[in-house]
Amino acid sequence: QKEVEQDPGPLSVPEGAIVSLNCTYSNSAFQYFMWYRQYSRKGPELLMYTYSSGNKEDGRFTAQVDKSSKYISLFIRDSQPSDSATYLCAMSDSWGKLQFGAGTQVVVTP
Amino acid sequence: DGGITQSPKYLFRKEGQNVTLSCEQNLNHDAMYWYRQDPGQGLRLIYYSQIVNDFQKGDIAEGYSVSREKKESFPLTVTSAQKNPTAFYLCASMTTTAEGSLHFGNGTRLTVT
Numbered sequence: 001q002k003e004v005e006q007d008p009g010p011l012s013v014p015e016g017a018i019v020s021l022n023c024t025y026s027n028s029a030f031q032y033f034m035w036y037r038q039y040s041r042k043g044p045e046l047l048m049y050t051y052s053s054g055n056k057e058d059g060r061f062t063a064q065v066d067k068s069s070k071y072i073s074l075f076i077r078d079s080q081p082s083d084s085a086t087y088l089c090a091m092s093d094s095w096g097k098l099q100f101g102a103g104t105q106v107v108v109t110p
Numbered sequence: 111d112g113g114i115t116q117s118p119k120y121l122f123r124k125e126g127q128n129v130t131l132s133c134e135q136n137l138n139h140d141a142m143y144w145y146r147q148d149p150g151q152g153l154r155l156i157y158y159s160q161i162v163n164d165f166q167k168g169d170i171a172e173g174y175s176v177s178r179e180k181k182e183s184f185p186l187t188v189t190s191a192q193k194n195p196t197a198f199y200l201c202a203s204m205t206t207t208a209e210g211s212l213h214f215g216n217g218t219r220l221t222v223t
Binding site: 004006008036042043044046049088097098100101102103 | 114116145150151152153154155158168200202211212213214215216217219
């Protein structure tokens with residue numbers, strides 16, 4: 001069983017809808033949680049970074065961490081066609097070594 | 111602009127040949143990483159280096175080798191011993207003071223036939 005599970009999608013939503021993404025994990029020692037966005041044939045770029053449990057908001061993006069359930073989420077409000085990409089969750093228990101989910105492909109249709 | 115440069119973008123090799131992928135960063139980051147990305151499997155760590163002249167194996171190091179002679183450079187050699195080398199290879203760097211803030215290059219797509 002993988003340490004980090006993420007549904008690969010694709011997830012198709014109409015423009016303006018809320019995109020809801022999530023990952024589950026098995027290692028209770030994870031304490032740093034990240035979401036990366038990756039456009040086709042490009043490297044991933046960091047979207048959100050959260051330490052321990054709780055919510056974090058940045059513009060249209062909200063990241064949630066529930067350590068008791070070993071579950072993290074990313075919400076994208078007012079989705080735009082430019083949000084079409086693959087979203088990767090990542091987490092670590094210590095500095096430097098991240099475990100990545102498989103990535104969820106998101107398609108926002110005009 | 112600061113960033114990570116990977117070259118070439120696309121690389122084609124015949125089976126049995128070694129090939130070296132270039133990665134250069136001008137972010138002054140201490141740590142550098144190599145990941146492999148395959149469809150449906152996310153990113154898997156090949157090698158990483160936290161300081162010049164030192165590096166550690168990641169989860170899938172077999173068939174790969176690296177060097178770290180300069181802070182800015184972390185080349186990856188895919189050897190003929192790697193059983194399934196065709197993949198998208200990503201180089202990343204991180205400052206030692208910011209957990210999780212990996213900066214990635216735009217990758218090299220290696221195809222071995």
